[in-house]
Amino acid sequence: MARAVTPKQKAINTGLAWTIGLLIFFPILWTILTSFKTEAEAIASPPVFLNFSWTLENYAIVQERSDYLRFLWNSVIIAGGSTILGVIIAVPAAWSMAFVPSRRTKDILLWMLSTKMLPAVGVLYPIYLIFIQLGLLDSRIGLVVILMLINLPIIVWMLYTYFREIPGEILEAARMDGAGLREEILYVLTPMAVPGIASTVLLSFILAWNEAFWTLNLTAANAAPLTAFIASYSSPEGLFYAKLSAASTMAIAPILILGWFSQKQLVRGLTFGAVK
Amino acid sequence: MSLKRALAATTALNLCAAVVPAAAQDSSITIATVNNGDMIRMQGYTDQFTAETGIGVEWVTLEENILRQRVTTDITTRGGQFDIMTIGMYETPIWGANGWLIPLDDLSAEYDVDDLLPAMAGGLSHDGTLYAAPFYGESSMIMYRTDLMEKAGLEMPDDPTWEFVRDAAIAMTDRDNDVYGICLRGKAGWGENMAFLTAMSNAFGARWFDENWRPQLDSDAWSETLNFYLDLMEEAGPPGASSNGFNENLSLFQQGKCGMWIDATVAASFVTNPDDSAVADSVGFALAPNTGKGRNSNWLWAWALAIPAGTNQQAEAKQFIEWATSKDYIELVAENEGWANVPPGARTSLYENPDYQAVPFADMTLKSILSADPLNPTVEPVPYVGIQFAAIPEFAGIATQVGQEISAALAGRQSAEEALSKAQALTEEEMEAAGY
Amino acid sequence: MATQQSRSAARLMMAPAVVLLLGWMLIPLTMTLWFSFRRYLPLRGGDLGWTGFDNYVRFFTSSAFWPSVQTTLILVGGVLVITVVLGILLALLLDQPMWGQGAVRVLVIAPFFVMPTVSALVWKNMFMDPVNGLFSHLWRAVGAEPVAFLSDVPLGSLIVIISWQWLPFATLILLTAVQSLDNEQMEAAEMDGASVLSRFRHLVLPHLSRAITIVILIQTIFLLSIFAEIFVTTGGAFDTRTLTYLIYQRVLESQNVGLGSAGGVYAIILANIVAIFLMRIVGKNLDR
Numbered sequence A: 001m002a003r004a005v006t007p008k009q010k011a012i013n014t015g016l017a018w019t020i021g022l023l024i025f026f027p028i029l030w031t032i033l034t035s036f037k038t039e040a041e042a043i044a045s046p047p048v049f050l051n052f053s054w055t056l057e058n059y060a061i062v063q064e065r066s067d068y069l070r071f072l073w074n075s076v077i078i079a080g081g082s083t084i085l086g087v088i089i090a091v092p093a094a095w096s097m098a099f100v101p102s103r104r105t106k107d108i109l110l111w112m113l114s115t116k117m118l119p120a121v122g123v124l125y126p127i128y129l130i131f132i133q134l135g136l137l138d139s140r141i142g143l144v145v146i147l148m149l150i151n152l153p154i155i156v157w158m159l160y161t162y163f164r165e166i167p168g169e170i171l172e173a174a175r176m177d178g179a180g181l182r183e184e185i186l187y188v189l190t191p192m193a194v195p196g197i198a199s200t201v202l203l204s205f206i207l208a209w210n211e212a213f214w215t216l217n218l219t220a221a222n223a224a225p226l227t228a229f230i231a232s233y234s235s236p237e238g239l240f241y242a243k244l245s246a247a248s249t250m251a252i253a254p255i256l257i258l259g260w261f262s263q264k265q266l267v268r269g270l271t272f273g274a275v276k
Numbered sequence B: 001m002s003l004k005r006a007l008a009a010t011t012a013l014n015l016c017a018a019v020v021p022a023a024a025q026d027s028s029i030t031i032a033t034v035n036n037g038d039m040i041r042m043q044g045y046t047d048q049f050t051a052e053t054g055i056g057v058e059w060v061t062l063e064e065n066i067l068r069q070r071v072t073t074d075i076t077t078r079g080g081q082f083d084i085m086t087i088g089m090y091e092t093p094i095w096g097a098n099g100w101l102i103p104l105d106d107l108s109a110e111y112d113v114d115d116l117l118p119a120m121a122g123g124l125s126h127d128g129t130l131y132a133a134p135f136y137g138e139s140s141m142i143m144y145r146t147d148l149m150e151k152a153g154l155e156m157p158d159d160p161t162w163e164f165v166r167d168a169a170i171a172m173t174d175r176d177n178d179v180y181g182i183c184l185r186g187k188a189g190w191g192e193n194m195a196f197l198t199a200m201s202n203a204f205g206a207r208w209f210d211e212n213w214r215p216q217l218d219s220d221a222w223s224e225t226l227n228f229y230l231d232l233m234e235e236a237g238p239p240g241a242s243s244n245g246f247n248e249n250l251s252l253f254q255q256g257k258c259g260m261w262i263d264a265t266v267a268a269s270f271v272t273n274p275d276d277s278a279v280a281d282s283v284g285f286a287l288a289p290n291t292g293k294g295r296n297s298n299w300l301w302a303w304a305l306a307i308p309a310g311t312n313q314q315a316e317a318k319q320f321i322e323w324a325t326s327k328d329y330i331e332l333v334a335e336n337e338g339w340a341n342v343p344p345g346a347r348t349s350l351y352e353n354p355d356y357q358a359v360p361f362a363d364m365t366l367k368s369i370l371s372a373d374p375l376n377p378t379v380e381p382v383p384y385v386g387i388q389f390a391a392i393p394e395f396a397g398i399a400t401q402v403g404q405e406i407s408a409a410l411a412g413r414q415s416a417e418e419a420l421s422k423a424q425a426l427t428e429e430e431m432e433a434a435g436y
Numbered sequence C: 001m002a003t004q005q006s007r008s009a010a011r012l013m014m015a016p017a018v019v020l021l022l023g024w025m026l027i028p029l030t031m032t033l034w035f036s037f038r039r040y041l042p043l044r045g046g047d048l049g050w051t052g053f054d055n056y057v058r059f060f061t062s063s064a065f066w067p068s069v070q071t072t073l074i075l076v077g078g079v080l081v082i083t084v085v086l087g088i089l090l091a092l093l094l095d096q097p098m099w100g101q102g103a104v105r106v107l108v109i110a111p112f113f114v115m116p117t118v119s120a121l122v123w124k125n126m127f128m129d130p131v132n133g134l135f136s137h138l139w140r141a142v143g144a145e146p147v148a149f150l151s152d153v154p155l156g157s158l159i160v161i162i163s164w165q166w167l168p169f170a171t172l173i174l175l176t177a178v179q180s181l182d183n184e185q186m187e188a189a190e191m192d193g194a195s196v197l198s199r200f201r202h203l204v205l206p207h208l209s210r211a212i213t214i215v216i217l218i219q220t221i222f223l224l225s226i227f228a229e230i231f232v233t234t235g236g237a238f239d240t241r242t243l244t245y246l247i248y249q250r251v252l253e254s255q256n257v258g259l260g261s262a263g264g265v266y267a268i269i270l271a272n273i274v275a276i277f278l279m280r281i282v283g284k285n286l287d288r
Helices: A007-034 A057-065 A068-099 A105-117 A120-134 A140-164 A168-176 A181-210 A226-231 A241-261 A263-269 B002-019 B037-053 B064-076 B091-097 B118-123 B146-151 B162-172 B193-203 B220-236 B246-254 B267-271 B314-324 B327-337 B348-352 B362-370 B395-410 B416-433 C004-036 C054-061 C065-095 C101-113 C116-127 C134-141 C154-179 C183-191 C196-224 C228-233 C243-253 C257-287
Strands: B028-034 B056-062 B084-087 B133-145 B180-183 B258-264 B283-287 B300-306 C038-041 C046-050
Touching (some): A007 A241, A007 C065, A007 C101, A007 C116, A007 C154, A057 A241, A057 B037, A068 A105, A068 A181, A105 A140, A105 C004, A105 C196, A105 C257, A120 A140, A120 C004, A120 C243, A120 C257, A140 A181, A140 C004, A181 A241, A226 A241, A226 B056, A226 C116, A241 A263, A241 C101, A241 C116, A263 C101, B028 B037, B028 B064, B028 B314, B037 B133, B037 B314, B037 B327, B064 B084, B064 C243, B084 B091, B084 B314, B091 B300, B118 B133, B118 B362, B133 B146, B133 B162, B133 B362, B146 B283, B162 B180, B162 B220, B162 B258, B180 B246, B193 B395, B220 B416, B246 B258, B246 B267, B267 B283, B283 B362, B300 B314, B314 B327, B327 B348, C004 C038, C054 C065, C054 C257, C065 C101, C065 C154, C065 C196, C065 C257, C116 C154, C116 C228, C154 C196, C183 C196, C196 C257, C228 C243
Parallel strands (some): B028 B056, B028 B084, B180 B258
Antiparallel strands (some): B133 B258, B133 B283, B133 B300, C038 C046
């Protein structure tokens, strides 16, 4: 509902919005700044904002103590793998819900969402025992499957809301031209749905990246992602603000950068079909 | 179309990458440990161990609470994720009794198992069998600022009473300059505030359970303990003490904000290290206080390395434990980082070493450790073993919840009496649920 | 357009997702139900046999049960109110013409990318710490006594931290909805002399209702299972113990899996009550 306004009004808007935006962003900015301070400067009173001696020391210490790239790689594989697997399973399901709806469709959708309400810790022992039986403990494949299952309801629902906005007439036309179900999905539907799929992929990737219960409890040395990396810096002995900040920055930087570069896609992804 | 094929291909790739186990070295052991300074230092020396033995080491370093939940889940389900677990004096006897740990009864002669401090070896054994080797051991003691004590015109005795500690704390407090007379644990947790308070309550003659396992938190002795603690913190403690644990207090002390701090003896090397501590050259030590009832408020703890039954790398794991808790390792650290930084409290020979005796806190640490008796922790007889804990499986859960009630009292959200009556009720509830 | 053939094809295509989720729900659920009737104490040797409804009775009559339900509802409700109200205001503001709109949006969206553990650690240590936290420096700078947020206003502090994490999500959804508002209608209303407030009530709010519903639905699902934030900041002390956290304490701290499983069943019941309640409003709004 953007309308023309006076320059004065625009300036006020700008000032207000930037102030609020910076306030919201400030905790992250502060963490990043602190990661370049020495431990003493990190707790200095009064706090120093920019006029400190910038150092990379904390990053060096963190890297020396734990091999960042290995954790990063695990995060990428687990988040990426679970997302791809989830989308492959969800696309057909969402397609059929959107184009061949039945009376039960909405119930099924909401039921799927309700599976997310099971408190994870309540099923830790059952899942742990199952994982032992299947030999999946501390394996990336195990986490890929778990995180896929956790995010599947959200993926299905998002894709469903996108697919529903694709006009049915186009499919009718394709069918008149003799397209089979396969062609219909591959050549007609998929291209139209790519933006929707892309935002879904992004959201699912972020959710999987940030998942911290299963990724911590089902891994040891081999499959541990960045959430486990952080768990070794959370409250060590002595001063730790700067090192914690460095480790935090390392853990969130990849996803932050990815998110910013693809924010247009993501913004669309977050609408959940809220807008027609 | 290509998109789907590309997706499929990427998935396949991903799955392959996920299935192939990473770094499947044959003789590589996985060790779960806590992110304390001494363990992190040990990780730095692991390469030497690998060079000597050809055994690779994978570290899983976690924050204490996460580590506990992680290793407990794994050991109770026989998950077999770790070849060595870092556990404490509370877990070892319980797990050993359940047959979940490999007995360490065949350590090599040069390891000299008799050199382990008897208090430590005793606390890490069940029925006389050692189940975990102490990496470092600790008791607790008073660490105080000699300069502030002098300024207050007082002199710290070697074995002070709680009365003296209270008077000194009040005299040292200078809130305008951010100096608080005493820093004590307040953060809820069986290993945090309850470790301190249980040890403190022993000096006041309190106990957790009577001989018939009836909870005693509604006793006068507990009420006296808690009221003393709350009053003291009110008068001379730092703000927000109810969320201060070991680490928070350490950093407060290092910044010069505490007059006294009663906590683990291992902290002595951190507060006297000039790299980290602003008050390194003015720290004195004394035994944890008493009330004249024959018990001091000090605890006994060891972080130890144990091998879960069911590992198929038993020999390698044992080799590592012998290396990490050996006399040679202590010397290795001493050579590179100085005697003040070696893992303390595990071996008798360390305290007989003249180089180590020169370290300012060595003597008081040993005295504190020797004065702790896990079998007779308090004035009255108790059915449990342990000073700042009771070595039964239910204790951790109970004490953490009791700790939350007490922490809430410290935060001023309820009175001492309310806290203790809730604590008593929930302890009864839990003990009943466990079938006592 | 749905033929018999396409109907069965549709069912086939839905099958993998439905079967997987059914498995994901049923297998753990069955095991939870099974354990909830057992005396299962891992540290005392594991499964010690049948106990009937003991665990259910014990969990329900425990002094911690009702407070934890109450805490859960306050926490979820508090975060929902804050994120929805601030989200609407922020969305309306961001929709106004301004310089650097894209950049501001990037700033506002950022907290959503931060791991819950990291955000809880950062808030707890670097902002809310009563001695070294940034807030305590600010408080002292204006001559006030620093506040120990996490013990003085624990639940409030938690709500703030969690709201910070979820505000971007609410804002973005609401922003997209605001952007699709009918300009002409708004202008017409403005010319008719409708005040800002009445325009908001009669035009903006109804238009946003669907988006608000979705924010509430999705957030509730995630908020009911909030864990890391509580674990890191208060550890469940000071009345911040939610039902999820209580179950965690029973299962992992007290090592009583049977009792915890019974708690898990209660949590599922609570979640379903909330879900039915939500579906009532959501189902209606989603159809529009």
